Amino acid sequence: MASSSPPSPSHSYLTHLPLHPPLSHQGHSSQHLLSPLFSPSSLSSDLGEKRVEDDGSPVPIHIVTSASQLPVEFLEPSPQSKLVIGFDCEGVDLCRHGTLCVMQLAFSDAVYLVDAIEGGEELIKACKPALESNYITKVIHDCKRDSEALYFQFGIKLNNVVDTQIAYSLIEEQEGGKRLSTDYISFVGLLADTRYCGISYLEKEEVRDLLRQDPEFWTRRPLSELMVRAAADDVRFLLYIYHQMMEKLNERSLWYLAVRGALYCRCFCVNSNDYADWPSLPPIPDELKADGNGPEEEILSVLDVPPGKMGRVIGKKGATILFIKESCNAEILMGGAKGPPNKVGISASCDVIHKL
Numbered sequence: 001m002a003s004s005s006p007p008s009p010s011h012s013y014l015t016h017l018p019l020h021p022p023l024s025h026q027g028h029s030s031q032h033l034l035s036p037l038f039s040p041s042s043l044s045s046d047l048g049e050k051r052v053e054d055d056g057s058p059v060p061i062h063i064v065t066s067a068s069q070l071p072v073e074f075l076e077p078s079p080q081s082k083l084v085i086g087f088d089c090e091g092v093d094l095c096r097h098g099t100l101c102v103m104q105l106a107f108s109d110a111v112y113l114v115d116a117i118e119g120g121e122e123l124i125k126a127c128k129p130a131l132e133s134n135y136i137t138k139v140i141h142d143c144k145r146d147s148e149a150l151y152f153q154f155g156i157k158l159n160n161v162v163d164t165q166i167a168y169s170l171i172e173e174q175e176g177g178k179r180l181s182t183d184y185i186s187f188v189g190l191l192a193d194t195r196y197c198g199i200s201y202l203e204k205e206e207v208r209d210l211l212r213q214d215p216e217f218w219t220r221r222p223l224s225e226l227m228v229r230a231a232a233d234d235v236r237f238l239l240y241i242y243h244q245m246m247e248k249l250n251e252r253s254l255w256y257l258a259v260r261g262a263l264y265c266r267c268f269c270v271n272s273n274d275y276a277d278w279p280s281l282p283p284i285p286d287e288l289k290a291d292g293n294g295p296e297e298e299i300l301s302v303l304d305v306p307p308g309k310m311g312r313v314i315g316k317k318g319a320t321i322l323f324i325k326e327s328c329n330a331e332i333l334m335g336g337a338k339g340p341p342n343k344v345g346i347s348a349s350c351d352v353i354h355k356l
Contacts, residue, residue, distance in 0.1 A: 021199050021237070061111045061232050063223060065118040067126035071107065075126060077133035083107070086238030087138040087161075089146040090218045090231055091116075095268070095338040096152035101218035102227075103127065106235040113231050117221055124154050132159045132279075139238045141165050141187045143261065144333070148268040157269075159279050161261040164190060164238065167245045170253040187234070196241045203233065251288060252295055258282040260331075260347065263300045267333045267345045270302055296349035300333075305342045313344060 064070055073081040086106030092099040103114040103124065116124050130136050131150065140146065142165045143158060150156040165184040191199045207230045211217050218227070249257065262281050269275075281299075288294045305313055314321050314334075321332050330348035335341075346353060 021197055021240070059107075059110050059236075061113065061228060063228070064112050064114045065123065067119075067123055070105075070112060070114070070127070074105070074107075074130050074136065077130055077135040079135055082135045082137075084137040084139060084162075084239065084242065086111075086235035086242075087140045087146075088231075088234045088238075089149060090234070091149060092216055092218055093338070094145045094149050095335075096148050096340075097338075098149060099219065100124070100149045100153055102223075102231050104231050104235040106232075106238055108239065111232045111236055113223070113228065115221075115223070117219055121154065124150075124156070128154070128156045131156050134160050134279075136160065137162055139164065139242045141190065141238070142184070143264050144268055145338070147265040151269040157278050158265045159262070161265060162242060162245075162257060163261045163264055164241055164245065166260045166264065167249065167257055168193075168196075170256055171245065171248050174248070174250060174253050190241065191237065196244045197237050199237065201233065203230065251285065255282065255285060255288060255295060256298070259298050263298065263347045264333075267300055267302075267347065268335055268340055270340045270343055275300075296351065298347060298349055299353055301346045301348075301353045303344045303346065305344055307342055310342065310344075 062069065067075060073083060074085070077083075086104070088104045089100055090102040090104070092101065094100060100116050103116060105112040105114065114123060114127065131138065138158070138161045140161055140163055143161050143163050147158040150158050165187075168185050168190060185193075188201045188204050191197045191201045207217075207226070210226075214220075220227070223231075259282055262279070266275050266278055269278075271277075281297075284294055284297065312320075315323070321334075324330055324346075325332055328348060330346050330353075333345035333347060335343065
């Protein structure tokens with residue numbers, strides 16, 4: 001992976017943090033807390049599958065208010081400088097109607113906090129080529145609301161994601177479990193899993209308490225030390241987790257990961273043209289077709305529900321939804337109070353969708 005270019009002289013430097021857990025805690029205990037006192041370490045990674053390395057250097061956190069402060073290879077994606085980055089968004093009621101406030105980008109040598117409040121629409125739209133590019137892999141945990149906010153607020157179609165929430169479930173299936181019929185693992189739960197990180201993220205609840213007390217928390221400026229730390233903590237281990245997961249996923253699961261990530265990106269971005277303006281879904285690789293037991297193509301079908309009838313669709317205590325999930329091996333995607341209103345998304349194989 002190409003390293004990020006030096007930031008412009010006007011760039012704001014903050015504290016330094018490592019990008020993966022201390023070696024003494026990997027694969028052992030999940031009781032280590034997120035703390036700036038970690039044994040310093042960082043990672044080097046690229047799409048050519050360089051391995052995670054320890055070089056003893058924690059990385060800086062940069063606050064970005066101008067596109068010129070971002071790496072050139074991020075702003076101008078190309079096949080010659082493919083990137084894998086950690087990605088997340090923070091905001092107020094993050095969805096189509098909310099406010100996207102901060103966009104976090106974790107590179108192998110720095111974390112960038114893209115300030116949408118100070119930099120405005122111009123700054124976020126400068127990131128559009130990167131967020132839509134096939135040459136930049138965005139590693140994120142649960143991309144649905146982030147994608148919805150980017151699409152409706154900035155016209156950005158988030159593309160080429162590795163969603164660690166999906167990857168976790170695929171690995172569970174691959175190792176003998178069933179496709180989860182209940183909610184996917186939370187980010188806090190993923191961090192605590194010793195197979196991937198082994199970190200207790202207790203500060204997350206502190207931030208949640210602050211959000212309940214002050215719903216406009218992420219709009220406050222200047223960014224406080226707590227805000228900077230919370231934003232960075234949501235992305236700084238994603239590249240490390242990504243490499244742990246890539247080691248476990250087989251070719252079949254990798255294809256499902258790509259397809260389901262693409263479907264998750266668009267599931268709440270309901271429009272009138274049936275996603276015709278979105279990138280096409282990844283095709284089934286020839287090598288998977290060749291074994292005679294290839295995976296089935298998956299699609300997203302969005303159903304209209306008559307006003308006032310959503311309760312019947314869900315069923316008592318979710319019984320109807322749970323039955324569809326378990327009997328059809330389908331994923332039901334519902335926006336709840338945030339919307340989209342009166343819509344139910346079903347992600348499943350083409351055969352299942354046509355039978356429903």
